[in-house]
Amino acid sequence: MSVNQQAHAGPPYGQPQPGYQGYQQPAYGGQSLPGVPQSQYGAYNGPMPGYQQPVPPQGYFPSLGFPSKGSPVSLNSDTSSLAPNFIGSLRAPPTSGAPPPASGASHPSGHLAYSQFEHGDVQNGIPASAAPMQRPPAPQPFLPGSAPTPVSQISTFQQYGPPPGSVQQLRNHMAGMTIGGTAASAPPPAGLGYGAPRPPAMPGPPLPGQTVPAPPSSQPNHVSSPPPPPPPSTMAGLHPGPPMSGLHGPPPPTHPPQPGYQMQQNGSFGQMRGPQPNYGGAYPGAPNYGSPPGPPPPPKRLDPDSIPSPQLNELPPQQKPRHRIDPDAIPSPIQVIEDDRNNRGSEPFVTGVRGQVPPLVTTNFLVKDQGNASPRYIRCTSYNIPCTSDMAKQSQVPLAAVIKPLAALPPEETLPYLVDHGESGPVRCNRCKAYMCPFMQFIEGGRRFQCCFCSCVTEVPPHYFQHLDHTGKRVDYYDRPELSLGSYEFLATVDYCKNNKFPSPPAFIFMIDVSYNAVKSGLVRLICEELKSLLDYLPREGNMEESAIRVGFVTYNKVLHFYNVKSSLAQPQMMVVSDVADMFVPLLDGFLVNVNESRTVIASLLDQIPEMFADTRETETVFAPVIQAGLEALKAAECAGKLFIFHTSLPIAEAPGKLKNRDDRKLINTDKEKTLFQPQTSFYNNLAKDCVAQGCCVDLFLFPNQYLDVATLGVVPYQTGGSIYKYAYFQLETDQYRFLNDLRRDVQKEVGFDAVMRVRTSTGIRATDFFGAFYMSNTTDVEMAGLDCDKTITVEFKHDDKLSEDSGALLQCALLYTSCAGQRRLRIHNLSLNCCTQLADLYRNCETDTLINYLAKYAYRGVLSSPVKTVRDALINQCAQILACYRKNCASPSSAGQLILPECMKLLPVYLNCVLKSDVLQPGPEATTDDRAYIRQLVTSMDVAETNVFFYPRLLPLTKADVDSDSLPAAIRNSEERLSKGDIYLLENGLNIFVWVGVSVQQSLIQNLFGVSSFSQISNALSTLPVLENPFSKKVRSIVDMLQGQRSRYMKLIIVKQEDKLEMLFKHFLVEDKSLSGGASYVDFLCHMHKEIRQLLS
């Protein structure tokens, strides 16, 4: 009897299953605030009858152990080459294991008990800087191999095309250029620009302002803006440059070249970087500024020679003035980052003060929690928010918080303390259900407390009573984390659990595609080998000796194979389910096991899988049934968990969720472009909903050789809080190290399950919009089947009433989740912000990196429903309004020709331009539809540090590195003219690391770094740097390792030789330059923003 024929009577997938009530609780712990929609998620307060465990439909689980079908002789035709019994030598039966320990109610010692909490000594350790996150020990180190064969060209870039304009187009662009007319307007006073004082002209405290010198500037004023960072009460203002009147408008044809006008060389290589013909192309004068100039042309070999690069004196006179803005005189990201490091990197950031703007994400600093959540957990677009809605609308500054509830901390900082209030659970406001926090006011001698969010007065439970000191503070203030710290955890009571039952420990299920491509590439063998050791590194709680997580294994192509790895078996058993239309799990007992107990059987299975499918001819795969199988297995085991799916191709086999190839690059720049980002069927949305209800998180590892519709396959990972990893054209020798690092980190990292997050706020504002990888069934609760330490949720706030300057505004983020040992917990983060009635205060306390994080996520969601051009235009317009409002209301009166930027936002234009030029909003010719969908989803979960380096990559001159120190060489700006052909540079953006080698690099450096004797011998197929015993090689490799350690994903290393064809890919990341896909240069974009601002002001 074959399992294949096994029929069952379960209901069709996707329909409501009997007995499963899901998240149908009526309320979120009692009454809710008026106007706030009630939660469907439940039991925050008191027993909730609504949760019912899913009852397996009849026929799903015939019996424990699956008696007849579960016999070891159940292989189907797909594996017919195998012996009926599992192959492999017989081993002694492992000692039968005890059932996995039930640890639902245990209190593992991972977190410090609050009794250990000392007065004022919540942090320990000395300030240490530059502490990259510790990588867990790699169980099975893969040494960087020697140079791979040259044939392993990185195929991703094979479809590499020319710039989106032919020479003729470029000429057309040149003809259309209108920028530069400004030059005639005012002679440039040399030496003016940054740094010169601008008299304060505003009532009240002077504002920092940034004046960008108007064109034409003559000699570059190397005065970088050195305004002391916050508090920005000092005058950073600057004498304006010459008025920028006539910024737009045709240039006077007879304008003579300004003396000293030439572009800065700055160590540039090659010919002088005069006006490039493609410079300024799509930008000024082009009515459709916000969109690319047109659909990308068909891929074509790029010939650098086809791009004319006339010298300055070859150009018609009217084009010369285009370079009147000195790139060194416009705000420099590098300078801002450096200034912040110098000013704020040495002192710990102490969170005791309301509304403090933290140091930048690029600054290494230590945090001391004294009542507000660390910026590692929450960052805001502004720390001083308008009191009224009108003021907020006027400024157009979005009010948003970027929240990373389970963020990893450097070892010097203390994890949130775990507070156990026993059976009564955490103390909460009776009305809004906010949790006890440092901002609650105790009154009446400590018998009651007034809620800091809704002002409701609540009785203090008798067990929680404490006297107040003369200042009104409880005398146990410092003994209780929830009274003195910004972040802490509560142990949740059974009332916070589904079905009023403490959860079981979660499970990990590994689901491996064993179709032809996966087997042939060596992937299946690689995964199996890795899992043998990786399973010993599953997340464990605190000091627990072993992980409580159980594991299970599935392989699949067109059919699914389940494995019984029960410890009492001598050999694993396979059960095949070929009826994928109605997925069920053919075994219960022995599918999810404890690693230690079933070690021998698991090892045997992992040895056998690659052999079993070695000769497979099956090329087709299913996908949705794989997720369904994992979901059903977790349902049957009554636990949450994570599916690790390793998948290679578009699932075209006949099955639910079957997909077709609908990739169509012709849709780019049309109104239908949005469909490329949308899933092609709603099937996966429904599946995701079911997964979230069960706490089934999906992590997807993709290994595509062609289009596989990331936009659709990514729906379930995305909505369940999971991750997607993509290794296009996976090749064992070049990509295994990266993949294995990602896999190890993904398996080992801290993760919570069955999570629900709610953000409460002071009366006056409320959370209105959410961005990230999650599911929402109502308007307030963010649900995530899984939430790991890397995932970020961005929350936008809007006014619904007035705020007051006195009380400020408070946020409280409460995350209810199940720990990796099955413990139900609440993690609380509190943050207090200032409120203002003066716009100037708002602009003084903004954080541009966070603003960009929000704007990028907002735009990346927008492309799902609007044409990309509309999204781009809206972004530009909003930022222009933000800056125009500042100019109008906060800056001192000055000529309309001046561009004046708020000190805190002086990088807004350059960063915004990077977002506009990103592959999602303006795809380069090499960006595939899958790449764009992938990036779109990645960015949506990024924290501020990740978006910062993603949009403005870090560029380091390696040849300037001091081999005797641990420090990094000083970063330089992302522009080609900053590169010297005699140097080697590293560029990283969180996904890739490029090592760019100039054509004139000394031979000794090449020898030391690459182990070859000449430039021409450097292979750009290298995926790692060779291990050579010399100081330069060691230094560079240590830099690369350090950067890898700072990022949540292992970055792909790409060697780029100057003038090689891969160089165009690299240049895509030189984001201050004009991009091949039509993106404006920083200088051009700044002029464009200025124009937009002036239009708004006029």
Ligand SMILES: [Zn+2]
């Ligand atoms: Zn309240």
